[in-house]
Amino acid sequence: MKLAEPRLSYALLGLSFVLVTVSLLMIFIVVPTEATMGIIQRIFYYHVPVAWVAFLAFFVVFVASIMYLWKRDRKWDTIAAASAELGVVFTTLVLITGSIWAKPIWGVWWTWDARLTTSLVLWLIYVAYLLVRSYIAEEEKAARFAAVVGIIGFIDVPIVFLAIFLWGTQHPSPVIFDGGLAPTMLATLLISLAAITSVYFLLLLRRIAIKNTEIELNNIRQLHD
């Protein structure tokens, strides 16, 4: 698969290294401390990008699942499976970092707030997606079932995003769209966003490469048997 070419992986590795270094320098040295929350607000510069990448990963699952059901081409199933795994990793990090941020600000590790609850549901949906893949032995059937879960499960992504507007919630609304961020803060957020997105694509390529090798190995085994 062209996507898994090593040259692209190396380019993404270099880009991720530069962007992550710059983002950490911006977060810990350049950006001013926020007036209300103090130093803890700096979690924002990774919490938001990690959430954005989780949404992106599930969007990739959604598109790849539709493409798989339409074309029945295995490469789409490989992309969906790889992205779902990464989506679960990033959603886990969103839930953990959000919880650590909540403790000093809200005084609790967890509350059944609409944004938090819908995020937890999102995590459970894609854990179920991964379980569907691992428990169904027949590969074609597993891919088909997983694609259905990947498409239906994506409904929760806009619900998570809109939860703060639809229901009364403790979670703050996005400050990016209403101009509530100082230029340095916005630049730091955008660089962190680029850094985490680059890391996602790097990991996605490597995961796809591994999945392709597994498929090839199984094909050789079947021929051998």
Next chain:
Amino acid sequence: MENIGYLFAVFAIIWIALFAYVMSLIRRQQQLKKEIELLKDSLGR
């Protein structure tokens, strides 16, 4: 500097988790390489 522990916990958890994920990918890749070698041997190269 209040809450600095929480701040460092967040950044440490993110990078440790991503590092652990990368390590799991490397382990899977090494396992596959081994299996390919075994298969090559059983096919008599």
